[in-house]
Amino acid sequence: xxxxxxRVRGVDHVAFPTFDPAATVRFYRDVLGFPVVHxxxxxxxGPEDHPDFIHFFFDIGNDDRxxxxxxxxxxxxxxxxxxxxxxxxxxxxxxxxxxxxxxAIHVDTEHHLLEYRRRLDGSAWPVEMQIQHxxxxxxxxxxxNGYMVEITRALRPxxxxxxxxxxxxxxxxxxxxETPGAGLDALxxxxxxxxxxxxxxxxxAHPVVxxxxxxxxx
Amino acid sequence: MTLRxxxxxxxxxxxxxxxxxxxxxxxxxxxxxYYVIESSGRFSIDRRATGCRHAVWYSCVAGLSGCxxxxxxxxxLALEPR
Numbered sequence: 001x002x003x004x005x006x007r008v009r010g011v012d013h014v015a016f017p018t019f020d021p022a023a024t025v026r027f028y029r030d031v032l033g034f035p036v037v038h039x040x041x042x043x044x045x046g047p048e049d050h051p052d053f054i055h056f057f058f059d060i061g062n063d064d065r066x067x068x069x070x071x072x073x074x075x076x077x078x079x080x081x082x083x084x085x086x087x088x089x090x091x092x093x094x095x096x097x098x099x100x101x102x103x104a105i106h107v108d109t110e111h112h113l114l115e116y117r118r119r120l121d122g123s124a125w126p127v128e129m130q131i132q133h134x135x136x137x138x139x140x141x142x143x144x145n146g147y148m149v150e151i152t153r154a155l156r157p158x159x160x161x162x163x164x165x166x167x168x169x170x171x172x173x174x175x176x177x178e179t180p181g182a183g184l185d186a187l188x189x190x191x192x193x194x195x196x197x198x199x200x201x202x203x204x205a206h207p208v209v210x211x212x213x214x215x216x217x218x
Numbered sequence: 219m220t221l222r223x224x225x226x227x228x229x230x231x232x233x234x235x236x237x238x239x240x241x242x243x244x245x246x247x248x249x250x251x252y253y254v255i256e257s258s259g260r261f262s263i264d265r266r267a268t269g270c271r272h273a274v275w276y277s278c279v280a281g282l283s284g285c286x287x288x289x290x291x292x293x294x295l296a297l298e299p300r
Binding site: 131132133134135156159161162164165168185188189191192193194195196198199200201202203206 | 222224226227228229230249250251252271273274277279280281282283286287
């Protein structure tokens with residue numbers, strides 16, 4: 001496989017529609033404290049009957065931005081049982097699926113995570129869940145548009161072997177996914193073959209570096 | 219046929235290999251950064267003995283050779299011959 005140069009530098013912006021710009025500004029600017037850093041006031045133009053709109057941006061750290069479109073006079077296309085301002089679903093759509101698309105914003109420390117928890121819990125959009133996953137701890141809420149927002153911190157650095165493991169998983173997935181009925185059992189069986197083929201050579205090329213236990217001491 | 223369970227060596231998974239090693243007939247070796255937990259017959263690993271939280275527990279299996287998962291719940295992970 002050809003190694004392609006990796007030149008991208010993170011998220012410039014991710015954009016969503018909103019039908020409630022006032023609550024959106026309260027949530028991101030006034031509750032979370034994300035500065036407004038850019039906005040565009042645009043008259044509708046073009047061959048379509050495009051409404052006038054405001055496109056506005058909040059700084060989410062690292063010079064990355066979350067942006068919204070507010071279209072004047074545009075009615076919400078759907079108000080079905082589940083979903084958000086962009087996508088609606090029927091009542092029988094599983095919650096895990098509806099929640100699968102979300103934005104996760106990084107913080108460096110537990111102190112910072114808890115500070116955002118404090119800000120949200122004092123607002124109309126309190127934290128709905130605080131969960132420690134394998135190696136991260138996250139808080140979750142839904143913004144005024146129904147978009148699920150996660151704020152997360154790493155409990156430890158990602159190790160080099162996890163990158164190997166991720167690549168073996170994806171290669172195994174691509175090998176089995178076209179097979180009718182293939183599930184996790186087929187993937188784990190194929191992945192075992194790839195581990196046997198590649199893991200020892202990977203280790204030889206990656207001398208073991210002992211990870212420090214707990215906080216690094218000066 | 220030998221049953222082999224592959225588990226990635228990361229801090230959260232160490233207890234899985236340690237508990238497995240104490241099971242009768244189970245040997246633990248390594249290939250690269252993976253534990254290879256193997257046995258000639260069915261074996262199981264007790265989740266509570268590992269102390270693994272659920273998110274760690276349910277994502278600890280990296281590969282299966284010669285076996286399939288017979289049980290994988292909050293109590294145990296059991297492997298049986300394929």
